[in-house]
Amino acid sequence: MSVFESxxxxxxxxxxxxxxxxxxxxxxxxxxxxxxxxxxxxxxxSFNIQNITKLSLKIEERVADTLVRIIPAEKPPFDMELKWELSEVDGATQAAFTITASLSMMMKMLASGPLQKLVDEETTNLASMLS
Structure with a gap:
């Protein structure tokens, strides 16, 4: 499994x-x-990643104020799970976003950069949206 976290x-x-x-x-x-x-x-x-693939994701699990777990709603190009884990510290929230993906060696070479960029961009956007 490949893990991408921010x-x-x-x-x-x-x-x-x-x-x-x-x-x-x-x-x-x-x-x-x-x-x-x-x-x-x-x-x-549901959305398209331009020139790459179409994805449909659904929230599989919600745990109030601590976890949102997202999985594919339709068969994806590879198995994956997206997870937001939250913990409150002194009135602020530590948010960790993780994508875990089952990638073949070839897919890992192609997808690792874009997936890491995705987790980094989503956490950056979350912080700026809610600041």
Whole structure:
């Protein structure tokens, strides 16, 4: 398994960060510019990664103020899990975003850079959106 992780501190209570992340409609604001054709509900989002693939993701598990776990809603190009873990420290929230993906050696060479960029961009965007 390949693991891509990024952490950020958001100057808001965990309940507020969780409320934002627990709604897939809000995730569009975290995505990079190469995400197109976005459609979403509270639980599911479908989109295209420009010139790469189409994905459909759904929230599989919500644990109030601490966890949002997202899995593919349809068969993806590779098995993956996306996870937001939150912990509150002195009124601010530590948010860790992890993508775990089952990548072949070839896919790892192709996808590692873009997946790491994705987790870094999403955490950066989360911090700036909720600051």
């Amino acid at each position: 952490k950020v501190t958001v100057n808001k209570p965990a309940a507020q960060v969780y409320a934002f992340l627990a709604d897939m409609n809000n995730h569009r604001q975290l995505m990079p510019d190469n995400i197109v054709d976005w459609t979403s509900t509270t639980d599911v989002a």
